[in-house]
Amino acid sequence: MDPAIASLIDRAGLDKGKVRQIIGRGLEGADDGELFLEYRQAEVLVFDNGRLKQASYDTAQGFGLRAVKDEAVGYAHASDMSEAALARAAEAVRAVNSGHSGKYAEAPGRTNRKLYGDENPLGEPAFETKVKLLEQIDAYARAKDPRVRQVTASVAATWQVVEILRADGETYRDIRPLVRLNVAVVTGDGDRQESGSFGLGGREGYERFIATHSWQSAVDEAVRQSLVNLDAVAAPAGEMDVVLGSGWPGVMLHEAVGHGLEGDFNRKKTSAFAGLMGQQVAAKGVTVVDDGTMQARRGSLSIDDEGTPTNRTVLIEDGILVGYMQDRQNARLMGMKPTGNGRRESHAHVPMPRMTNTYMLAGQHEPAEIIASVKNGLYAVSFGGGQVDITSGKYVFQCTEAYKIENGKVGAPVKGAMLIGNGPTDLNRISMVGNDFALDPGIGTCGKNGQGVPVGVGQPSLRMDKITVGGTA
Numbered sequence: 001m002d003p004a005i006a007s008l009i010d011r012a013g014l015d016k017g018k019v020r021q022i023i024g025r026g027l028e029g030a031d032d033g034e035l036f037l038e039y040r041q042a043e044v045l046v047f048d049n050g051r052l053k054q055a056s057y058d059t060a061q062g063f064g065l066r067a068v069k070d071e072a073v074g075y076a077h078a079s080d081m082s083e084a085a086l087a088r089a090a091e092a093v094r095a096v097n098s099g100h101s102g103k104y105a106e107a108p109g110r111t112n113r114k115l116y117g118d119e120n121p122l123g124e125p126a127f128e129t130k131v132k133l134l135e136q137i138d139a140y141a142r143a144k145d146p147r148v149r150q151v152t153a154s155v156a157a158t159w160q161v162v163e164i165l166r167a168d169g170e171t172y173r174d175i176r177p178l179v180r181l182n183v184a185v186v187t188g189d190g191d192r193q194e195s196g197s198f199g200l201g202g203r204e205g206y207e208r209f210i211a212t213h214s215w216q217s218a219v220d221e222a223v224r225q226s227l228v229n230l231d232a233v234a235a236p237a238g239e240m241d242v243v244l245g246s247g248w249p250g251v252m253l254h255e256a257v258g259h260g261l262e263g264d265f266n267r268k269k270t271s272a273f274a275g276l277m278g279q280q281v282a283a284k285g286v287t288v289v290d291d292g293t294m295q296a297r298r299g300s301l302s303i304d305d306e307g308t309p310t311n312r313t314v315l316i317e318d319g320i321l322v323g324y325m326q327d328r329q330n331a332r333l334m335g336m337k338p339t340g341n342g343r344r345e346s347h348a349h350v351p352m353p354r355m356t357n358t359y360m361l362a363g364q365h366e367p368a369e370i371i372a373s374v375k376n377g378l379y380a381v382s383f384g385g386g387q388v389d390i391t392s393g394k395y396v397f398q399c400t401e402a403y404k405i406e407n408g409k410v411g412a413p414v415k416g417a418m419l420i421g422n423g424p425t426d427l428n429r430i431s432m433v434g435n436d437f438a439l440d441p442g443i444g445t446c447g448k449n450g451q452g453v454p455v456g457v458g459q460p461s462l463r464m465d466k467i468t469v470g471g472t473a
Contacts, residue, residue: 007173008037008061008163012081019086019165023065026090027167031102032068032328033093036305037061037081037163038347043122046154047134055127062347067093068329069102077348105332107170111309115293115300116203118175121157125206130155133210137219141185144223147230149193150186155179157206164307172307178202178298178454180443181209183218187226194415196226196400201442204296225382225401228413235402235417235471241377242419242467243370243405247438248382250457254358254446255388256395256423257288261315261323262341262353262448263330265390272393272424273321281321282427285363288316290325292340292356298442299357299456303340306351310340315358316427327353345451355446357456363433367461370432372408378417378469379403379410393423396470418470426464434461 009016019035027033039061046054063086064077074096076089125133137153157179164172180201186193198221200209208214244252265271273281282288292310294300301310306328315323326334327342330353343354371379379402386397397419404411439458446455 008039008161011039014081014083018083020169022083022086022090023165024167026065026093027067027097027104028094029097029101030067030069030104030167031332032105033066033167034306035165036064036066036344036347037165038063039161040158040346041120041122042158044154044156045130045134046152047131047138048152049150050138052131052134063089064347064349065089065093066350067096069096071333072096073329073350075350104167105328107166107168108172108303108306108308108338111302113293113302113309115302116177116296119177119205120159121177121179121205122159125210133215137183137215140216141183141219141223144219145187145227147187147189147227148185148223149188152184154182155206162305164305166307170307172303174301174303176301177204179204179206179209181215181218182443183222185222185226187223187230189230192230194226194229194232196222196224196229198222198225199441199443202296202298203300228401229415232413232415234473235414235469236378236404236473237469237471239466239468241374242464242469243374243377243379244459244462244464245379245381246367246434246436246461247458248440249380250359250440250459251383251444252386252395252397252419253288253360253459254355254444254455254457255386256393257427258290258355258358259388259390259448260393260423261325262355263324263326263334263336264353266324267330267334270391272391276321279321280319281424282316282319283430284319285433286316286319286427286430287314287361288358289314289361290341290355290358294357294456297357297439297456298444298454299355301340301356304342304351305344306338306342308338308340308342310356313339313341325353325355327351343453345453349451352449354448354453355455357439357458359437359439359458360433360460362435362437362460365432365434367434367436370434370461370463371405371410373432373463374405375407377405378414379405380417380419388423393425394421395423396420414471416472420468420470426467429465429467430462431465432463436460
């Protein structure tokens, strides 16, 4: 058994009684807070242009001590897991509680739910086996088509142990595996070059993702996407009806809508959805959920980084705004219940409301029916980068795979298409929801306030009416 599976307090050689005393001193008079302990192992192997370009392995540990008073937060962190470092942190965070005699919030409830195993994915398979796999991926991709000019393949894994200690004596623990396999290719024809990529991942070991059929399908998809883009014509521009594909296109929902439904933005009234609880914010038939309880999914957590069990939180139900994603601080200040969405990148970061797996539920329409309903428009199958303004809801998203829709049929692939709009407004422009709900393959990472955390997205095919498309034609 890996020694990190033991209590992180014991592993650091600390006296539990003294640690409790230090926490109690640091959080005296606070409304809430905790000591967050972390041990993490991580590896990344990257094979690029026929050679192993990167092979890194990292072990990190540390703690973060947080004291919460009303809207203020005192936070201190260190990689030095010693009694002296904890004592210095306690003195630092006490400043936020000066002259305050708050009632310490009740501890989170408990769950016996286990959404992923304890096994460390870094141990198996062996390093040599992983390198050989990446070589196989490179060779297979180059053999797929003579137009393949560059192949980049990578595997990555982390194994994180977290322990949360509260001033009331309650302790919470979670062990979190996470793996990802990614393939990116560049194809060329003359002077023109285009790219395509595909990835797989989740909270489990490597086994399922490095099976031959899995990595070959990932390569097939990356090459297919790149060749589609190689044949693409300039994208049209203007206002038109747009059909979004199922699965990964849910990243647009995540960015343009999901962030606006996080508790902190709504408490501070900086979200376009602030003050709209109970009101119609989307077309009827649109239901959006954040669900951290899905087995082995990339965005899932048995407990969040404050110790609260994750939930299946309905955010929008049949077009009505019914919920926000909450951590403990914002939930208390808004008079709501925590939803298990308090997340942090590491011990060096404060928790905040963050998404887990966010998706739209399926509707009644066949995907072919949705496409056939559009006379002339755009069919957006995959997205790359995007930008969103939380306050206004305005967004810009780049399509990495898209096609013209001509007379109700999928036409030529297009290059350079950008979707431009307003999330809250465009939720009301959804006129058809497909019955082909799908989740992404396990590749999402969400950024907020400089912190990145793994997430999942998903949706069925959608028709959105009169969306502004930026193009190059």
